[in-house]
Ligand code: SF4
């Protein structure tokens with residue numbers, strides 16, 4: 001890895017150089033009832049729109065690489081048969097500007113399933129190839145427990161990573177494209193003092209987490225506590241709204257639907273992201289629902305994230321961003337659920 005120092009004002013130049021692409025970054029969307037700012041990722045046309053001081057966005061940037069709904073194929077009758085047409089995605093590269101470590105790590109986890117598994121998702125793979133990621137260090141929000149999930153630091157999966165040193169940025173450069181870009185900006189090598197300052201800032205960040213989750217032997221605990229009353233306690237509160245999966249940067253389960261036009265001459269096939277908490281998630285043809293109760297569905301979500309995914313990839317499918325707990329109308333948060341399943345509450 002190569003390290004550089006750039007001045008704060010050079011970030012606008014960096015944006016200018018990248019503006020020929022589709023640039024997405026954190027944007028101020030409004031304020032909540034307590035007057036706290038609400039940020040979300042959106043397309044950015046002007047550097048001034050970027051709210052780089054954000055703490056946590058409502059949604060992650062997942063939807064820009066894994067949309068909630070996308071057309072897989074269109075069909076139309078031509079002659080005696082059906083013609084299939086697969087929509088081609090945009091050729092313009094996508095720049096994700098200002099991703100925090102949790103969201104970079106979330107994309108790394110999605111890669112394991114959607115790009116590096118036995119059955120990769122070709123649409124995702126194409127989008128991922130055209131992605132340029134600028135990471136940004138952050139101050140933990142009260143709900144963040146990314147440190148517990150080992151996702152508070154991004155070691156790979158970005159092109160550039162910026163850490164605020166006051167009036168300048170300490171830049172980690174990972175890709176050749178990023179190196180070429182920085183060449184056009186008057187950067188310099190960091191001094192020994194700046195190396196120490198960078199280490200001091202990252203160490204101090206670790207001390208600022210106020211929420212944590214004990215993940216020790218969690219897969220075993222989950223096996224032991226499959227019948228725990230904690231699942232019914234939390235599951236009965238669950239409204240089965242699916243909001244947690246909607247805001248989650250790592251949820252990727254989906255359903256595929258085919259729609260046939262009334263003229264019987266056109267059809268399309270779409271893929272939509274699903275949520276394992278929704279009532280019909282485990283409903284199969286014939287109408288049988290394998291998980292009719294909200295408690296079994298909630299339990300399944302936790303077992304997928306903290307048990308099944310660990311077994312498959314040796315890491316959890318949760319980065320501890322805290323978004324699901326903030327968005328949940330029933331106040332169901334992973335730290336509290338895991339604590340009670342462990343028998344600590
Ligand atoms: S957001 Fe909360 S209430 Fe809605 S499905 Fe998720 S856990 Fe249940």
Ligand code: SF4
Nearest residue numbers: 248318319321322324
């Ligand atoms: S499960 Fe919740 S805390 Fe974990 S990554 Fe998803 S939204 Fe973030």
